[in-house]
Amino acid sequence: MMLNLADTSVRLYRKKNGKVSVKLRSYLMVETNAGFRLSAYLRAISCALTFPNGRTMEFDEVSFTHDLECKYQQNTMVHGFWASGTTEMKKLENGVGKLRMNYRLNFTGHPSEEPCSVDYVVPIIRRRSAYGL
Numbered sequence: 001m002m003l004n005l006a007d008t009s010v011r012l013y014r015k016k017n018g019k020v021s022v023k024l025r026s027y028l029m030v031e032t033n034a035g036f037r038l039s040a041y042l043r044a045i046s047c048a049l050t051f052p053n054g055r056t057m058e059f060d061e062v063s064f065t066h067d068l069e070c071k072y073q074q075n076t077m078v079h080g081f082w083a084s085g086t087t088e089m090k091k092l093e094n095g096v097g098k099l100r101m102n103y104r105l106n107f108t109g110h111p112s113e114e115p116c117s118v119d120y121v122v123p124i125i126r127r128r129s130a131y132g133l
Contacts, residue, residue, distance in 0.1 A: 003103055004029045005081060008122040010049060010099065012092045020089040022049065022057065024099070028064050028081040035072035038064070038079060044104040044115070047083045051124065052095040059083040092126035 006027035013021040024047070030038060047059045065080035099122045104115040 002031045002118070003101070003116075004031070004118060005101065005120065006078075008099055008120045010097065010122050010124045012089070012124060012126045014092060015086070019086050020092065022059070022085045022087060024059070024081075024083040026081045027069060028079040030077040030079065031075060032077060033075055035068075035077060037066070038077065039066045041105050041107055042103060043106045044102070046102045048100045048102075049085075049122070049124075050098040050100075052097060057085055057087045059085040061085070094126055095124045097122050097124045 005024075006029055008024070008026065011023045011025075013023065015021050028038075042064075045062050045064070047062050048056055049059070050056045062083045063081070067079075069078045069080055099120045100117055101120070102115055102117045104113065106113050
């Protein structure tokens with residue numbers, strides 16, 4: 001079974017305090033041959049973003065909706081997904097980064113089930129705010 005993201009666009013927003021809010025809003029696509037409650041088996045999920053300059057940040061919050069966004073179809077469950085964090089950045093610029101999503105599913109309760117990761121090349125898009133660029 002594999003988890004994927006439907007959209008990987010990462011958005012940057014300047015906050016009032018001068019820091020930068022980094023947000024990812026997407027859908028978690030769960031490829032499986034049976035429908036099940038994801039929250040019962042997903043033991044851990046995290047994301048890290050590597051910016052074009054090579055600097056990496058961990059997202060502070062990573063979450064998903066517990067209910068399906070749509071009916072289980074074509075061997076896929078769809079859950080809402082979001083990740084957010086805050087970082088320091090002098091200038092907001094559009095670019096391309098690398099996103100790594102780490103997760104661990106546990107169906108049997110056996111401790112030998114290994115964590116998985118998925119890597120994406122992602123667009124990083126600056127968004128305008130009232131607090132400047």
